[in-house]
Amino acid sequence: MRFMMIVKATTDSEAGVLPSxxxxxxxxxxxxxxxxxxxxxxxxGLHPSSSAIRxxxxxxxxxxxxxxxxxxxxxxxxxxxTLIEVKSREEAIEWALRMPDPHGYGQGQIELRQVxxxxxxxxxxxxxxxxxxxxQQLEEQQKA
Amino acid sequence: MTSSQTHRTIxxxxxxxxxxxxAGLTRMVRDVGLAEDLAQDALVxxxxxxxESGIPxxxxxxxxxAAKRKAIDLLRRNKLRDEKYAEMAQTxxxxxxxxxxxxxxxxIGDDLLRLIFMTCHPVLSREARVxxxxxxxxxxxxxxxxxxxxxxxxxxxxxxxRAKRTLSSRKVPFEVPAGExxxxxxxxxxxxxxxxxxxxxxxxxxxxWLRPLLCQEALRLGRVLAEIAPEEPEVHGxxxxxxxxxxxxxxxxxxxxxxxxLMDQNRAQWDRLLIRxxxxxxxRCRKLGRPLGPYALQAAISxxxxxxxxxxxxxxxxxxALYEALSRVAPSPIVELNRAVAxxxxxxxxxxxxxVDELMHEPALKEYHLLPSVRGxxxxxxxxxxxxxxxxxxxxxxxxxxxxxxxxxxxxxxxxGTQNE
Numbered sequence: 001m002r003f004m005m006i007v008k009a010t011t012d013s014e015a016g017v018l019p020s021x022x023x024x025x026x027x028x029x030x031x032x033x034x035x036x037x038x039x040x041x042x043x044x045g046l047h048p049s050s051s052a053i054r055x056x057x058x059x060x061x062x063x064x065x066x067x068x069x070x071x072x073x074x075x076x077x078x079x080x081x082t083l084i085e086v087k088s089r090e091e092a093i094e095w096a097l098r099m100p101d102p103h104g105y106g107q108g109q110i111e112l113r114q115v116x117x118x119x120x121x122x123x124x125x126x127x128x129x130x131x132x133x134x135x136q137q138l139e140e141q142q143k144a
Numbered sequence: 145m146t147s148s149q150t151h152r153t154i155x156x157x158x159x160x161x162x163x164x165x166x167a168g169l170t171r172m173v174r175d176v177g178l179a180e181d182l183a184q185d186a187l188v189x190x191x192x193x194x195x196e197s198g199i200p201x202x203x204x205x206x207x208x209x210a211a212k213r214k215a216i217d218l219l220r221r222n223k224l225r226d227e228k229y230a231e232m233a234q235t236x237x238x239x240x241x242x243x244x245x246x247x248x249x250x251x252i253g254d255d256l257l258r259l260i261f262m263t264c265h266p267v268l269s270r271e272a273r274v275x276x277x278x279x280x281x282x283x284x285x286x287x288x289x290x291x292x293x294x295x296x297x298x299x300x301x302x303x304x305x306r307a308k309r310t311l312s313s314r315k316v317p318f319e320v321p322a323g324e325x326x327x328x329x330x331x332x333x334x335x336x337x338x339x340x341x342x343x344x345x346x347x348x349x350x351x352x353w354l355r356p357l358l359c360q361e362a363l364r365l366g367r368v369l370a371e372i373a374p375e376e377p378e379v380h381g382x383x384x385x386x387x388x389x390x391x392x393x394x395x396x397x398x399x400x401x402x403x404x405x406l407m408d409q410n411r412a413q414w415d416r417l418l419i420r421x422x423x424x425x426x427x428r429c430r431k432l433g434r435p436l437g438p439y440a441l442q443a444a445i446s447x448x449x450x451x452x453x454x455x456x457x458x459x460x461x462x463x464x465a466l467y468e469a470l471s472r473v474a475p476s477p478i479v480e481l482n483r484a485v486a487x488x489x490x491x492x493x494x495x496x497x498x499x500v501d502e503l504m505h506e507p508a509l510k511e512y513h514l515l516p517s518v519r520g521x522x523x524x525x526x527x528x529x530x531x532x533x534x535x536x537x538x539x540x541x542x543x544x545x546x547x548x549x550x551x552x553x554x555x556x557x558x559x560x561g562t563q564n565e
Contacts, residue, residue, distance in 0.1 A: 032371075035367070035371050036253060036368060036371045036372065037160060037364075037368065038363075038364035038365060038366070038367035038368040038371075039364065040367075041417060041421070042417065042421075083417075085360070085364075087159060087360075088152070088155070088156055088159075090152045090153050090155060090156035091156040091159055091160065093153070093156070094153065094156045094157055094160060095160075117394075
């Protein structure tokens, strides 16, 4: 099972303030621990939203609306993520609880989300058949 | 938290902590069976206390302390009569709480490595090595191991008990082998991990084509090994091979449960993340600057497939060259057979068939169903349908996997169809 530990943005991460050396060290130690347990699949940090854009579709079927960052409401944004592969939901929770407080000044927030995998999507044989038919159609179109 | 929730949490903690715990305890008591018993005792105490007291901040250190206390209790009860416990007293007495903290952190990688070398020791049979490694390093229950191998739980339990006894009676040391022995013993470790992976990846009998738990455990253990033995190129080679093979996990079987051959798989469904990880592991291996070993070469072959956007884009000439390199470092008739396939794809079926025909009298391949299967395929490509059909039928009679058998019989029938037209 794959889980994503999402670290939420904070006023500091949005302002481009680097984490303290202590936090960086704790994070590195934690990442090493994940790797040494063989559960780490990947991790990335994101630039502040000042360099981001947001695409929205306010009208169904209409054109997309593009807004430049920065965006307000830091806690609605993400600052980074770590992807892990574990045997159970409980194991994922245990690892998430061991992640250091990602901010240290009161705004730290981690969200744990399970990643959809093929097994979850292929429980329904009808859906698989439809999916395969669609793929075949696309392949034939490509060949034509 | 309800009590059943706490129990599930304790299970998860056990999975994370037990390999480290058993490794650390084995170092103290020098007996892997006793170490596991002590760790289990600590778990029992945790199961009694944690539902009421809550889960401690550092559950690993808590379990280690509890296990150590158990060890000392045992010692006192035995009043130092037993030599083994007397020896243990000397080692345990040296441990202070600080040492424990340090052990949980810094040197634990070394202890885990020693434990892997112990559970994969050549005094044990291959089956015993796999079972014991799954138990002690992956934290699987005997029930889970038994299910993965479609074996009775009592068989696995006995296998593990005997293995621990053998390690103890043969006085297998808790150490990382040095010098020339290291490479030999490391191959034994890698072999166990790859056996575990292959057992999961393609069951040799029964109706189950895939047994994911074993694959996942093997991959996880490989990733652990890559962190604690980063200087060994073949470790990264094996990890790369398993990552890339796992990337095709979901496309190997069709919705109706039939096996799908590599060339027919839907590449859009290959797991890009695992492919990327596999290529990165191969790069780590290459950076060590030593000649590629058998696992790295197999990974490089697997990488060729992973990097081809469509089956038709496969660089068969490169694959043929890699198989040739593989046949030099690890010669085997099976590698030759694969080389023949690559050559037929790169230069035409006639060239491949020539090589395959040379293998027809190879005693090691006498019962190997893929030989007639490959020969049938090449004959079919050359339009020799009669011969092709009889080869597919021969292959079908030889395989023990019923799904594969179905596929081969279908191909045999297709040969007849073409012929009648």
